[in-house]
Amino acid sequence: MEKVNGNPPFTMFSTLNPELDRRLGGGIPRASLIMIYGVNGSGKSVLAQQIAWGALQSNLTVRYISTETTIRALLRSMERLGFENISDYFLKGKFRVNTLHSKSIKWNRKVAKQLMSCLTYFIERLDNCDVIIIDSLTPIAIHSNESDIVEFFSCCRKVADETCKTTVITIHPGILTSVVFTRLLSIADGVIELKIVVSSRKLLRVMKILKMSGREFIGESIAAFEVEPHRGIKVLPLSYAKA
Numbered sequence: 001m002e003k004v005n006g007n008p009p010f011t012m013f014s015t016l017n018p019e020l021d022r023r024l025g026g027g028i029p030r031a032s033l034i035m036i037y038g039v040n041g042s043g044k045s046v047l048a049q050q051i052a053w054g055a056l057q058s059n060l061t062v063r064y065i066s067t068e069t070t071i072r073a074l075l076r077s078m079e080r081l082g083f084e085n086i087s088d089y090f091l092k093g094k095f096r097v098n099t100l101h102s103k104s105i106k107w108n109r110k111v112a113k114q115l116m117s118c119l120t121y122f123i124e125r126l127d128n129c130d131v132i133i134i135d136s137l138t139p140i141a142i143h144s145n146e147s148d149i150v151e152f153f154s155c156c157r158k159v160a161d162e163t164c165k166t167t168v169i170t171i172h173p174g175i176l177t178s179v180v181f182t183r184l185l186s187i188a189d190g191v192i193e194l195k196i197v198v199s200s201r202k203l204l205r206v207m208k209i210l211k212m213s214g215r216e217f218i219g220e221s222i223a224a225f226e227v228e229p230h231r232g233i234k235v236l237p238l239s240y241a242k243a
Helices: 018-024 044-057 071-080 086-091 109-124 146-163 178-187
Strands: 033-038 062-066 095-099 131-135 166-171 190-198 203-212 222-228 232-235
Touching (some): 018 232, 033 044, 033 146, 044 062, 044 071, 044 086, 044 190, 062 071, 071 086, 071 095, 109 146
Parallel strands (some): 033 166, 033 190, 062 095
Antiparallel strands (some): 190 203
């Protein structure tokens, strides 16, 4: 993406979900840092995969770094969401996946610091991709010093500014103190909160857009959604989110 007067031109790419794009204000901004945070089962990985699919359909290359699943399981998960050609993108090198088997690691602060440093080094030198997705940073961050978490997000912010890459990071809110969250909120271009709520109808996932730089238009910043096989995210009427 070419720069104008030293800055990247403002563009967005679609998630390929019109209702989701509307809530986001047009899509996902290029050259940005997006944080998705929510409890287990709130839909962080599904949203990350939807963003990856939209990027691929916009002819962008994606690097997906997973700490929670294998390559085969990730591809199968995306196929079940309706992203049926994802294996073709993988074989052609447009969708590249790196995995970290976090459950087999004997964690302590020293190990977490080393892995955070390695991840930083990897991202800073990553070529031939437009979008980086880290799903999830939680296994490393939960054992990390607060300063290391903030420093990592600052590195991703710098990568976005200098290389015009978009980085999406999913994380569990329970590991973030209010002080650290405030710092990350100021660093990130976009912050999406996901929750699980009990309504009068049923158990729902709710998405709230706390921040999204460069929104082309302002739509509702909150939405309830379901995850459907072969369709992915289905945004529900606003009344569900407010129930």
